[in-house]
Amino acid sequence: MITLKNIRKSYFVGERELPILKGIDLEIKHGEFVILMGVSGSGKTTLMNIIGLLDKQTEGQFYFMDTSVEGLDDEALAGFRNRHIGFVFQQFFLLPYLNAIENVLIPMVYSEKEIKHPRDKARHLLDRFGLLERIYNRPSQLSGGEQQRVAIARALINDPDLILADEPTGALDSKTGNEIMELFRMLNEDGKTVMVVTHDPKLASYGRRLIRIEDGTISEDITT
């Protein structure tokens, strides 16, 4: 599903080149559950941004769903993200002026895919995550764990091929964090490809594949 060949990414500070990713080769197949682990500054977030089509590599080839994303314009990239990727973030990023179900429906507004009865679908997703009582609550009325589950429902509304989660447990206590990780495991068992980016070694056991990134290169890639 995703193929990266010799991906490099550098930032330029004035004249100086700051290499973040130094040649990443990676392939991720349908149905995998990948934990991408690395300390802060290792380049894991940059790698996730590239995989999530939010950032572009400086060098190397990147194929998403067997399509080279090189040269795609803003509109095409936005469409790609909308169809294929569901994002989950550490800070949840729910919109404060919308209630739970409306937050779940945001990707639908930008979708070109036909979704039948989007509201029913959103309600069904929230119900599945135990939030049926909460669908009309604003984010400020929800606990951290509840907010993250709303965010996951939002990531799923467009039936994406890939769930990309950046430190999804980072703002939660460990018990709630474990619940969230269980949720990802459940989604993976249903056939979703899931990639969780984290610095937390305790989460390693949830995935079926562990990729460790150190100083811009992959130092370990274990499939269990």
Added chain:
Amino acid sequence: MGLSQKISQLREFLEETLKILYYYRSRVVFSFSGVALGILSICVIVTTIDGANKKAYEIFEALGPDSIMIFSGSERQRTARERVNTLTVSDADLLQRIGGIYDVLKVFQVRGVNMKYRDRKWQTQVVGGTENYFTSFKWALQSGSYFSREAYDNAEAECVIGAKVSEELFKGENAIGKVIQIGQLPTKVAGVLEERGGSVGGPNMDDRVIMPLTTVMSRLSNEKRFLSMIRLKTNRDVDATIEDVKMVLRNNHGIPEGSEDNFMTRSSKDILQFVSVISGSLFLFLGTASIVALVVSGFVLANLFYLTIQERKKDIGIRRAYGATRKGILLSFLFESVFITILGGIAGVLLSIALEGTFEKLFDIPMEFSFKVVIFALVFSFLTGVLSGLKPALKASRIEPIEAIRG
């Protein structure tokens, strides 16, 4: 993609917009009221100018485009009370001989005359006119008749009263054939005139009593020579006739070369000109005020909008991550701003409709509401929304999702 999908997307989008506006309501209220006030003043200008023009044309029509009025007193004696009667009956006779003139109306006016019917009293002006007074002014009767030829020839005490006078003295009673006391003179009421309403900023046309010129001059004021006004109708060019009139009158009054006239001429054209000067200054004054109001509210809108972009960075980042394009962000922010200003515009229009009556009373100028005003207002508020929303919306659309999400 199906139509139902589009519709439900649009519905979601509109609902979201409303919620955003509610969430940032303090910003919305400021911008909204600014635009509403600006549009209100634009509406007032346009409707009053239209109203004034309509009124002017009505007067123009009523006077007839071919009429010339000559008043006693020079241009410098502005108020009617200041004027000394300088026109004479012999002037009128001379003017009659100018080629093209087919109607001459002689008027002698007496102000502040006390009149009485039983125990009801009223004070108003008495206008002594020749028989052609009513046809000349195209003034129809409500009831009764105009004063008769015999009454004119014999200087009989007969009168025709304005609607206002009839209201004050008779309070709805039938006035025809009744005798009222005008000054010391018991006078028979022959007819009641139709209501004409106030003129632009001037006195009430209906508050007057019209009597034969002969009666007023000989029995009410003992005046044999002078007149207050002469009105002519010509079938020649009005301006050329006025030149002739001036020459004849200066001659007859013995005014030396270089001295100013001791009379004033007015044609219907002057009235139109006067109104256009008034509406021009009205336009300048109110126009400036409303443009300032709109510009200020546009700036307020732009600034508040600009500030909230920072606050909404994450909002934008999340939408971009989930598939919103730059163009989509740009359009949704522009839509928000236009939505506010259009709402403000509609409020301004409604407000001006609601205040129409008050303004009319205040300025004594009828307002003419038309579809044009609504279009005008909506176009202006739309432009304000686009212009003030453009910069913030561009800024919003340039926010990169990763920089927004990084926090």
